[in-house]
Amino acid sequence: MIKTLASLLxxxxxxxxxxxxxxxxxxxxxxxxxxxxxxxxxxxxxDSTNWKSEHGFVRNHELQWYQPENAYCHKGMLIIEARxxxxxDPYYKEGSDSWRTNRPNIQYTSASLNTAxxxxxxYGRFVMRARIxxxxxxxxxxxxxxxxxxxxxxGEIDIMEYYRKRLLANIxxxxxxxxxxxWFSKYKMLDQLGPKxxxxxxxxxxxxxxxxxxxxxxxxxxxxxxxxxxVNRDGSGFNPFMQPHYILVNLALGGDNGGDPTLSKxxxxxxxxxxxxxxx
Numbered sequence: 645m646i647k648t649l650a651s652l653l654x655x656x657x658x659x660x661x662x663x664x665x666x667x668x669x670x671x672x673x674x675x676x677x678x679x680x681x682x683x684x685x686x687x688x689x690x691d692s693t694n695w696k697s698e699h700g701f702v703r704n705h706e707l708q709w710y711q712p713e714n715a716y717c718h719k720g721m722l723i724i725e726a727r728x729x730x731x732x733d734p735y736y737k738e739g740s741d742s743w744r745t746n747r748p749n750i751q752y753t754s755a756s757l758n759t760a761x762x763x764x765x766x767y768g769r770f771v772m773r774a775r776i777x778x779x780x781x782x783x784x785x786x787x788x789x790x791x792x793x794x795x796x797x798x799g800e801i802d803i804m805e806y807y808r809k810r811l812l813a814n815i816x817x818x819x820x821x822x823x824x825x826x827w828f829s830k831y832k833m834l835d836q837l838g839p840k841x842x843x844x845x846x847x848x849x850x851x852x853x854x855x856x857x858x859x860x861x862x863x864x865x866x867x868x869x870x871x872x873x874x875v876n877r878d879g880s881g882f883n884p885f886m887q888p889h890y891i892l893v894n895l896a897l898g899g900d901n902g903g904d905p906t907l908s909k910x911x912x913x914x915x916x917x918x919x920x921x922x923x924x
Contacts, residue, residue, distance in 0.1 A: 781905020
């Protein structure tokens, strides 16, 4: 029996959250319980207790300059926006042989957010509902990295990655060569996904336990690898998927895989409805 207005409001709020959290039945099937989520139900900058922003030219020879201004919450969504620009690179060094510092100008900006140092989890169900831009040059991703060791010996899980008309689900561990990964990759071509697929929101999911990692889109299995096959190939015996991982969401452009964005329309948007983590 509800005795106070405060109790009533608490119950109603809890009912609303439970209803929204269970909009996709696979989220809670198998005795999973919600342990962390960002529903992006605010306006303005993402919650700094959940997300950190990357800055500058970061990885993969990509074209975009990452900056926090390109990620914002609006009408219940996290928007990661890629923009075309022409502005001086503050880190430019004349004569530099580094791709990070030898470009005098920034041609594109975007954002990359992660939970490193704030939230990490070992095992569980990781879920994102989002709509991605599939124009040429776009490289959106929803992925995780292990908290210990350098890449790729820390382990990488690409729950969602898209580029060059391919939707990918990848897992990578380390080898005996620094910065050289052993990849377990599966993909579907964009034209296999059905008409107007890119115009709709989709649900990406990872189920990860002490036995295997399984990656899904809209409840369809994309890739599954057993943990026994994911030990680093460097003789250490270290399994990077038997440690906590943190989450990353980003929209990259061009670079090693992304393709040429020259003819694409800007601004381009990666729209994320929610990111959730469940555990047993």
